[in-house]
Amino acid sequence: MMFTIATWVRSSPARAWGLSLVAFAVALATRFATDTSLPAGFPYLTFFPAVILTTFFAGVWPGLLCAVLSGFSAWYWFIAPHATFAVGPSVLIALAFYVFVVGVDIVLIHVMHEALEDLEAERAVNQRLLEQQSAHVQELKARQRQQLLLQRELSHRMKNTLAMVQAVVSQSLKNATDPKEAAAMAAARIQALARAQDVLTATDWAASALADVVKAAVAPLVDGRDRITVTGPNVEVEARHALGLALAIHELATNATKYGALSVETGTVAISWSVTQEGGFVFEWRERGGPPVTPPQRRGFGSRLTERVVPGYFGGHADMRFEPSGVIYELTGWLLPEEGAQAETSPA
Numbered sequence: 001m002m003f004t005i006a007t008w009v010r011s012s013p014a015r016a017w018g019l020s021l022v023a024f025a026v027a028l029a030t031r032f033a034t035d036t037s038l039p040a041g042f043p044y045l046t047f048f049p050a051v052i053l054t055t056f057f058a059g060v061w062p063g064l065l066c067a068v069l070s071g072f073s074a075w076y077w078f079i080a081p082h083a084t085f086a087v088g089p090s091v092l093i094a095l096a097f098y099v100f101v102v103g104v105d106i107v108l109i110h111v112m113h114e115a116l117e118d119l120e121a122e123r124a125v126n127q128r129l130l131e132q133q134s135a136h137v138q139e140l141k142a143r144q145r146q147q148l149l150l151q152r153e154l155s156h157r158m159k160n161t162l163a164m165v166q167a168v169v170s171q172s173l174k175n176a177t178d179p180k181e182a183a184a185m186a187a188a189r190i191q192a193l194a195r196a197q198d199v200l201t202a203t204d205w206a207a208s209a210l211a212d213v214v215k216a217a218v219a220p221l222v223d224g225r226d227r228i229t230v231t232g233p234n235v236e237v238e239a240r241h242a243l244g245l246a247l248a249i250h251e252l253a254t255n256a257t258k259y260g261a262l263s264v265e266t267g268t269v270a271i272s273w274s275v276t277q278e279g280g281f282v283f284e285w286r287e288r289g290g291p292p293v294t295p296p297q298r299r300g301f302g303s304r305l306t307e308r309v310v311p312g313y314f315g316g317h318a319d320m321r322f323e324p325s326g327v328i329y330e331l332t333g334w335l336l337p338e339e340g341a342q343a344e345t346s347p348a
Contacts, residue, residue, distance in 0.1 A: 002056075003116060009057045020062035023050040024069045031078065043078035044070070044098050051102045055109045063109070067102045071095065210235050213242045214271055217249035221262060232273035235281075237335065244313040245283070251302040252285045252329055261290030261326050281314060281335040287326030295322045 009015045027050035031043075038045060047070035055063025075085060079094055211230060218228050237245070249271075253262070261267030267290035273283045287293075296303070303320070306329060311318040314333020321328045 006057045006113075010059050016058035016062045017065070019058045020054045020066045023054045024066045024073075026050065027066075027070060028073050031074070035078070043074040043094065044101075047071075047074055047098075048101065048105070052105050052109065055106050056113075059113075060106060060110050063106050067106065071098055071102075074098070208236060208239070208242050210237050210242075210245075210273065213237065213245055214249060217246045218253055218269075218271070221253055221257065227262065227267065228269045228271065230271050232271075233275055235273070235275050235335065240313050241335070244310040248306045248310040248329075248331070249285070251306050252327070255302070256287055256290070256327070259291070260293060261287035264290055266290075267326075275335060279334050281316070281331075281333050283331040283333075285327070285329040287328070290326050292324050293322045293327055 009019060024047075027046045031046040034046070047067075050070060051063055051067045054066040072085075075091070075095065076083065079091055210232065211234070214230050218230075221228060253269075256262040256267070256269060261269055268288050270286045270288070271284070272286075273281065275281055307318045307320055311331055311333060314331065314335070316331065316333025318329065318331045321330075
């Protein structure tokens with residue numbers, strides 16, 4: 001508490017020098033008031049506390065000012081002969097005694113404050129080191145947690161990817177009449193997954209732009225003639241949504257290339273999607289200008305994938321219509337709402 005007050009006084013020169021003058025004035029007034037009651041030979045009795053307190057609270061220089069003023073006052077008024085600055089053996093002894101005592105007091109108080117300041121500085125250094133050490137420990141723990149989280153996330157993603165690849169391969173080979181054709185279909189589907197994963201990797205497997213996923217899926221079919229258009233709001237989808245759509249688009253594109261709009265020069269494909277404020281999601285693949293289409297007599301894995309598996313990722317359903325003008329595939333499900341989405345229309 002005392003050192004806190006001293007720090008506050010020393011922080012302001014006005015307070016420090018003002019305290020020096022006030023302490024001297026109080027000491028002088030007290031000495032005059034008690035002059036008749038004090039025995040002879042004690043001219044500095046009230047001035048010593050003033051010098052000590054001033055030095056302690058205000059510092060060395062204000063303490064020296066108080067000491068000088070007190071010394072001259074005692075010499076003039078309280079050392080015989082009074083009211084004069086006469087010099088004699090007794091006066092010199094009294095002055096020497098005063099200088100010695102106040103000098104020792106000022107030096108001791110100054111040394112004490114210096115030691116206290118050094119102690120406070122060392123304490124501050126120790127506190128900073130402790131805070132830095134604590135911060136390093138917290139950072140290390142955070143890195144360990146992040147590393148563990150990344151390991152778990154990587155394991156989870158690898159399991160999901162391997163499970164999807166296994167399903168694609170097994171379903172492609174199931175009931176296949178031509179092993180070479182089945183192997184080629186499986187390889188093509190895995191390549192579609194790989195392209196979708198490239199888009200996800202660019203965003204560290206966070207939410208990816210749906211437009212990027214769609215354009216990556218149809219990239220092998222783009223011939224520079226704007227036969228495939230992509231239209232929809234700027235919306236982001238999760239990894240499972242992106243992989244599912246990539247597989248569905250691959251199946252649709254494969255069928256369009258073999259039997260649908262992309263099998264002729266005049267055919268086109270329009271890919272579009274929309275998102276409602278409530279999170280509803282509609283994805284559409286619409287073919288035009290191709291040969292007349294009819295429902296297939298045999299429904300294979302590709303049909304199950306587009307009509308049953310992929311819609312499950314969106315918590316919705318899909319409808320495949322084989323109209324005379326071309327195939328129309330519509331997927332209805334749910335996404336988180338994308339605020340501030342702006343529509344964009346562009347060729348793939």
